[in-house]
Amino acid sequence: MGRITLDKVTKSFGEVQVIPPLDLSIEEGEFVVFVGPSGCGKSTLLRLIAGLEDTTSGHIRIDGEDATDLPPAKRRLAMVFQSYALYPHMTVRKNIAFPMRMAKLDKAEQDRRVEEAARVLNLTDYLDRRPGQLSGGQRQRVAIGRAIVREPAAFLFDEPLSNLDAALRVGMRLEISELHERLKTTMIYVTHDQVEAMTMADKIVVLQAGEIEQVGSPLDLYRTPRNRFVAGFIGSPKMNFIEGNAAKQHGAETIGIRPEHIDITETGEWSGTVGVSEHLGSDTFFHVHDTGLADVMTVRASGEVGYKHGDRIHMTPRPDMLHRFDASGLRIA
Amino acid sequence: MATKASRAAARAMISPSVILLLGWMLIPLLMTIYFSTLRYNLLMPGNNPFVGWENYTYFVTDPAFATAIWNTLLLVGGVLLITVVGGILLALLLDMPMWGQGVVRIMVIAPFFVMPTVSALVWKNMFFNPVNGLFGHIAKALGLTPFDFLSQAPLASIIGIVSWQWLPFATLILLTALQSLDSEQLEAAEMDGADPVNRFVFIMLPHLARAITVVILIQTIFLLSIFAEIFVTTSGGPGDASTNLTYLIYQESLLSFDVGTGSAGGVIAIILANIVAIFLMRMIGKNLDA
Numbered sequence: 080m081g082r083i084t085l086d087k088v089t090k091s092f093g094e095v096q097v098i099p100p101l102d103l104s105i106e107e108g109e110f111v112v113f114v115g116p117s118g119c120g121k122s123t124l125l126r127l128i129a130g131l132e133d134t135t136s137g138h139i140r141i142d143g144e145d146a147t148d149l150p151p152a153k154r155r156l157a158m159v160f161q162s163y164a165l166y167p168h169m170t171v172r173k174n175i176a177f178p179m180r181m182a183k184l185d186k187a188e189q190d191r192r193v194e195e196a197a198r199v200l201n202l203t204d205y206l207d208r209r210p211g212q213l214s215g216g217q218r219q220r221v222a223i224g225r226a227i228v229r230e231p232a233a234f235l236f237d238e239p240l241s242n243l244d245a246a247l248r249v250g251m252r253l254e255i256s257e258l259h260e261r262l263k264t265t266m267i268y269v270t271h272d273q274v275e276a277m278t279m280a281d282k283i284v285v286l287q288a289g290e291i292e293q294v295g296s297p298l299d300l301y302r303t304p305r306n307r308f309v310a311g312f313i314g315s316p317k318m319n320f321i322e323g324n325a326a327k328q329h330g331a332e333t334i335g336i337r338p339e340h341i342d343i344t345e346t347g348e349w350s351g352t353v354g355v356s357e358h359l360g361s362d363t364f365f366h367v368h369d370t371g372l373a374d375v376m377t378v379r380a381s382g383e384v385g386y387k388h389g390d391r392i393h394m395t396p397r398p399d400m401l402h403r404f405d406a407s408g409l410r411i412a
Numbered sequence: 413m414a415t416k417a418s419r420a421a422a423r424a425m426i427s428p429s430v431i432l433l434l435g436w437m438l439i440p441l442l443m444t445i446y447f448s449t450l451r452y453n454l455l456m457p458g459n460n461p462f463v464g465w466e467n468y469t470y471f472v473t474d475p476a477f478a479t480a481i482w483n484t485l486l487l488v489g490g491v492l493l494i495t496v497v498g499g500i501l502l503a504l505l506l507d508m509p510m511w512g513q514g515v516v517r518i519m520v521i522a523p524f525f526v527m528p529t530v531s532a533l534v535w536k537n538m539f540f541n542p543v544n545g546l547f548g549h550i551a552k553a554l555g556l557t558p559f560d561f562l563s564q565a566p567l568a569s570i571i572g573i574v575s576w577q578w579l580p581f582a583t584l585i586l587l588t589a590l591q592s593l594d595s596e597q598l599e600a601a602e603m604d605g606a607d608p609v610n611r612f613v614f615i616m617l618p619h620l621a622r623a624i625t626v627v628i629l630i631q632t633i634f635l636l637s638i639f640a641e642i643f644v645t646t647s648g649g650p651g652d653a654s655t656n657l658t659y660l661i662y663q664e665s666l667l668s669f670d671v672g673t674g675s676a677g678g679v680i681a682i683i684l685a686n687i688v689a690i691f692l693m694r695m696i697g698k699n700l701d702a
Contacts, residue, residue, distance in 0.1 A: 131599050164600035166597060168621075
């Protein structure tokens with residue numbers, strides 16, 4: 080259970096079309112991440128699937144059944160909100176039991192499922208507290224617990240980690256991935272953070288201005304981005320783009336090379352002056368100026384490398400890792 | 413207010429207003445208590461002997477007293493019920509996106525700006541009057557006998573007038589509370605399968621609890637001392653059908669010129685108000701603890 084198909088779905092707010100006709104199919108058990116810059120329509124798309132917004136045209140099918148006009152509660156989807164949206168006046172137990180209470184489930188079954196969810200999410204000790212007495216990570220888990228007990232066809236996550244601090248975010252990322260491994264339920268996850276997308280997804284959907292730029296596995300997108308936008312969005316630090324003569328030599332309007340695919344060498348094709356360098360210990364990133372190719376280029380060196388501000392370095396790109404794009408930004412195979 | 417010096421300075425600067433306020437409250441209170449123990453009738457000037465509890469016994473054993481207490485409670489309870497229930501309904505309505513929302517909101521708030529005597533007069537002459545009033549005209553147009561509200565249902569009419577005045581206040585407070593409700597909570601409830609009624613009962617109403625408490629507390633304070641509306645419309649009548657405690661005290665001290673009994677009534681009113689206040693704070697005040 081949990082196949083979701085979008086068929087020419089559009090959404091307009093008044094005159095403004097935020098989602099032009101869009102097709103997408105999500106397979107059973109898949110972890111799909113919608114990623115894109117803010118305002119790209121990824122949250123709107125999720126809310127369309129959830130039923131919190133009406134589609135302007137097109138069809139949404141869940142397990143082959145047309146769900147376009149079904150109310151949210153009837154779609155068998157559970158959603159975890161960015162603000163968690165816990166009910167502040169209810170205890171954790173009542174929060175988690177709420178969807179079952181609405182479904183008028185047997186009381187004993189309610190208790191059993193709440194206990195089970197609490198055990199899975201390490202919330203057993205907190206069941207009688209109120210959301211206000213919990214930390215951010217615990218609230219997040221309560222929100223997930225409330226979603227789990229419904230045994231939905233699919234989980235929808237709307238930027239669930241953006242209110243957590245960096246350390247907790249990494250932890251919750253792992254927990255959600257593990258939850259997916261265990262439940263094998265379809266999950267749709269919205270984020271603007273490409274790291275979350277790369278680490279969690281089976282399939283990434285990159286969106287820009289409501290349109291799907293590319294769909295694929297994280298490494299597909301990394302290796303063969305379909306266009307300049309995807310190339311720049313996936314990967315951290317960003318890919319370097321070079322225009323002009325250097326690109327012409329390779330028969331392209333623009334060439335792109337990731338910082339990790341440039342080697343610092345004694346003599347090399349390119350040279351420049353080191354600006355800011357970021358020492359992470361495991362890696363060092365140099366911002367290189369005056370290359371004559373682009374304003375600033377980012378280069379990664381493995382380990383601790385000691386170039387200083389103002390040093391002149393030579394660089395060699397790995398030729399098989401060059402990405403070539405034509406005038407319209409599309410990839411040249 | 414961190415250092416000792418700044419605390420001392422703060423106390424020194426606050427003290428004039430505290431002393432002034434205390435005097436303002438205490439002197440009239442003490443004088444009222446003093447007068448309540450005297451035989452003090454303006455028609456018999458000169459001799460004001462001490463009579464102890466006599467004024468109190470006289471006031472409490474007056475058959476009008478029990479009626480006045482009952483009327484006061486009915487008035488407060490009735491208005492609270494109408495304004496809270498009506499306020500919630502209006503707030504729910506005004507919270508919905510609709511055309512001309514801004515204008516409608518201002519119109520809903522408007523009755524609160526009309527002073528009590530004026531609104532009572534408007535209701536008395538333009539609505540309730542069986543000959544010239546709007547309701548009378550409607551009744552006649554429908555072929556019914558006009559209903560003389562103020563003589564046939566005086567207390568209910570006054571409850572109506574006062575509710576009309578206080579409904580905007582309740583609506584305003586409840587509307588702001590409703591607007592502070594996180595819309596994601598409602599959406600979460602919707603996804604969890606709660607229909608509109610369940611969303612109201614389980615999400616909105618608990619969220620409004622604090623605002624409802626505030627409305628009840630503030631309104632009770634003002635409603636216990638309703639006077640102008642009764643004075644202008646029914647003068648407490650017919651008989652004592654619409655006499656509340658405040659009006660009874662007025663009758664004793666300024667219509668019967670019996671300052672002593674009036675003061676005794678005043679002290680009883682203060683005690684009653686405090687009993688109600690304690691009762692309310694116990695019952696619903698815990699909602700205010702965050």
